[in-house]
Structure formats: C-alpha cells, structure tokens
Amino acid sequence: MTSDADLRRYRRNHQDEIDGAALYRAMADAEESPELAQVYRNLADVEERHARFWADRLARAGRPVRHDRPSTRTRLLIWLAGRFGAGVLVPTVAQSEVAARAMYDDQPETAATTMRSDERSHAFLLGQIRGGVPGPALARFEGRHRTPGGNALRAAVLGANDGLLSNLSLVVGVAGSGVAASTVMITGLAGLLAGAFSMALGEWVSVQSSRELVERQLELEADEIAANPEEEIEELRLIYQARGLPEEEAYSVAKQVLDDPDIALDVLAREELGIDPDERGGNPWTAALTSFGLFAIGAVIPVLPFFWLGTWPGVLVSAAAGALGLFVLGAATTLFTGRGMLRSGLRQTVLGLIAAAATFGLGTLLGAAVG
Structure with missing residues (x-):
C-alpha cells in the first residue's frame, strides 16, 4: 500500500513536472529563434512525459490527479516570458534545473526509467544555453549566450x-x-x-567602469586575433573540446570562426572572456535612471x-x-x-x-x- 509520504512526494513531483512543461511551452512561444524554440518544446515534451508517469502512479494508488494547472509562481513566470521574452527566464530556469538535477536519484520508482538522466540532461542543456552553446548549434544560438x-x-x-x-x-x-x-x-x-540620487550615481559609476573595462578587453582581444590567430584557434578549440566536441571537429569549428575577424572577436569575447560585445556592460545612463x-x-x-x-x-x-x-x-x-x-x-x-x-x-x- 502506498504511504501518505509517498503520495505527497508523487503529487509534488507531478506539480514540478507540470510547472516545467508549462514554462518551457511559454518560453518556446516567446522565443524568436526557431531552433531554440524547438529545444524548449522538446524539453516540454519530456516534462509532460514525466508528469504522466507521476499521474499514473497516483491513479494506481487510488488518488487520481484532479487538475494539471501550473502553480501561481509558474503563471507569473509565464507572464514575464510573454512580456519580456524567453531569455529573461533562462538564468532562473537554469538555476532551477541545476538544483533539481539529482531529484530522482533516491526515488526508487524512477530506477527503470530515463528520468534521472533526463534531469541531468536538462540541467546541462540549460547551462549551455545560459553560458554558451558549442559545436554545430553555435551558429544558431550565436548572440544568445548570456541572458542577464x-x-x-x-x-x-x-x-x-x-x-x-x-x-x-x-x-x-x-x-x-x-x-x-x-x-x-x-x-x-x-x-x-538623497537615496535615489546616491543609487543612481553609484550605478552609473559601476556600469561606466565596467563598460570601459570591457572595451579595453575587446581591444586587447582584437590585437591578439590579428597578431596570433593560430593561438586563438587553439584556445577556442580547447574550449569546444572541453565541452564535448571531438578534437578534429573542435579545431574545424574554431578555424572557421577565426576566418572572419569580426565573428572571431564576437565569439572569443563571449567564449573566452564571458563578454557580450553587443552590450559591453550596459548603458550607464539607462542603469542610473532605472x-x-x-x-x-x-x-x-x-x-x-x-x-x-x-x-x-x-x-x-x-x-x-x-x-x-x-x-x-x-x-x-x-x-x-x-x-x-x-x-x-x-x-x-x-x-x-x-x-x-x-x-x-x-x-x-x-x-x-x-x-
């Protein structure tokens, strides 16, 4: 007989998966990139499959699920995605996926399923979307590496x-x-x-200093690309190889990137320095007024x-x-x-x-x- 503690766990798991599926569907609808939107839809499909698994467990225990509604928190996040775009949620969702990557490891019901590996895969994938996407997906996801x-x-x-x-x-x-x-x-x-002016001035100084530092780093990186392109190819190859690409494919992608100096600076700034060249630390006046x-x-x-x-x-x-x-x-x-x-x-x-x-x-x- 299923214990009350197990029933509570099944319901909690079911709600988590319902929330995840709804959130990924909303992110797919709000995403401008068709390729990335399809990734979110694929993630939603997996979450829905997990939700059905727990719904079936509850039904077998005589406690069928009465509804599949997302939680209040998830509905608020869905509203944010619709208002500001999918990218605004990537840091939050990535953090949640990392925290939940081992959630099924000690739950015996999942032992014969792919659910444990699915959760780890989701955490890895969201980390890649948040921090940089390597290999063949690079061209599709370029410019979306870091979402603040x-x-x-x-x-x-x-x-x-x-x-x-x-x-x-x-x-x-x-x-x-x-x-x-x-x-x-x-x-x-x-x-x-007094407080508002102090906050505004502090924010202006902080963002302006960050912007000046970013511009200096980009200048140095551009000089390195011009002076030592082979070294930059090697650095980029190591980055892609560390993320799982075979050595030859990693070198081929890195060399292709370095063939165009503008693309090379953009990619190396993101991958090596963790800088978004389009943002360059943000606009100090916008930050101050905000x-x-x-x-x-x-x-x-x-x-x-x-x-x-x-x-x-x-x-x-x-x-x-x-x-x-x-x-x-x-x-x-x-x-x-x-x-x-x-x-x-x-x-x-x-x-x-x-x-x-x-x-x-x-x-x-x-x-x-x-x-």
Whole structure:
C-alpha cells in the first residue's frame, strides 16, 4: 500500500513536472529563434512525459490527479516570458534545473526509467544555453549566450526594496521623535531624493567602469586575433573540446570562426572572456535612471500617508503600507528562488518591521532627550 509520504512526494513531483512543461511551452512561444524554440518544446515534451508517469502512479494508488494547472509562481513566470521574452527566464530556469538535477536519484520508482538522466540532461542543456552553446548549434544560438534578464529583474526587486525599507525606517524614526507630520514628510522626501540620487550615481559609476573595462578587453582581444590567430584557434578549440566536441571537429569549428575577424572577436569575447560585445556592460545612463526610479518607487510608499495624516496616524498607516510593500517584494523574490511566497513575504515583512521599530525606538529616545 502506498504511504501518505509517498503520495505527497508523487503529487509534488507531478506539480514540478507540470510547472516545467508549462514554462518551457511559454518560453518556446516567446522565443524568436526557431531552433531554440524547438529545444524548449522538446524539453516540454519530456516534462509532460514525466508528469504522466507521476499521474499514473497516483491513479494506481487510488488518488487520481484532479487538475494539471501550473502553480501561481509558474503563471507569473509565464507572464514575464510573454512580456519580456524567453531569455529573461533562462538564468532562473537554469538555476532551477541545476538544483533539481539529482531529484530522482533516491526515488526508487524512477530506477527503470530515463528520468534521472533526463534531469541531468536538462540541467546541462540549460547551462549551455545560459553560458554558451558549442559545436554545430553555435551558429544558431550565436548572440544568445548570456541572458542577464533574470539578474535585471532581481535587481529591480532589490532596488525597490532598498528604497522602501530605508525610507520606512527613516520616516518612522523621525516621527518617533515627536515632530510634526509636515516635518516627517519633508524628511521622507529628502531621504527619497538623497537615496535615489546616491543609487543612481553609484550605478552609473559601476556600469561606466565596467563598460570601459570591457572595451579595453575587446581591444586587447582584437590585437591578439590579428597578431596570433593560430593561438586563438587553439584556445577556442580547447574550449569546444572541453565541452564535448571531438578534437578534429573542435579545431574545424574554431578555424572557421577565426576566418572572419569580426565573428572571431564576437565569439572569443563571449567564449573566452564571458563578454557580450553587443552590450559591453550596459548603458550607464539607462542603469542610473532605472536605479533612481526603482528606489524612488519603493521610497515614496512610506511617505505618502504624511501628506494627509497627522504624525501618529501617519506612522500607523506608513507602517501598514510599508509592511504590505515588503511582503509583495519578498514574495516577488520567489520568482527567482523558487521558495514559498508566503514564507518569503512574511520573512521580508518581519525583518523590515524590526528595522523600522528599532529606528522608531531610537527616534523616540532622542526626541525625549532633546525635548
């Protein structure tokens, strides 16, 4: 007889495979490259086969599956793929596949199936799509080696979180000293601008420095290609050979790449240096404005109540609005971590409110001492 623990495991496995299949289907629909879209469809087919395996196990145990709906997290990721393209999810999906590559190793039901090797294959393939695709697929996947979209979305969530948490702590700390609501509001707006400008300047300097470094590396790589093409062929051959190509095929592909200096620089920058020549570290002004806006969006939330309310009602509403914002941002991080939304949201809320309470207490003590 199937135990309750096994039934829970079967359901969890089934849901994981349903989520994976739905996500790969959505990525295929959003992918511009026909070849890469077909890869995602093939992955979805495998995930659906795995889901049927666990659905059959549940049916045999007298607990048939009632629905095949993707989870809330997966539906949100599907929306992101439709809005921003499949590439934005590659880092997140690759990380999930790596974490799950051994998920079936200790599950006896999968011993006589290909499911264990399938999971390892998926992790390897997504790693290749994320980090560089060798061999015959190189021409088809060229220009898609590294997709920073998942990191950009993560940075957006963290930027808004920084603004919200820092300004919530600031306004309740100042309010704790007993000053008027108008003073709290002005302080909050000043904190918003100061923090947003600081974040924007820091981001501009960081991206501009990175861009200058990338441009210098590309110049050096172009000089090396012109001066020692055979050495560059050998380096590229070793990279492809390390990824599983036979020695002769690896050399043939590397030599073909080096025949065109422009293509050679593009490929070597990606494969050897880990640089996307098209991006060159990004646009510093775009990064600065984005950072400014995201910080400001988070920072304005705890200030708004003081436009209409007195000091103490404003503190309560500001804390409530801040708590809600912290929960939403904490839950949003689960799109990248795969953790439970409720747990992550509550953790973010509790930690943020602890920080706000600490500054409120300090403000109250200082207000009493100065007053």
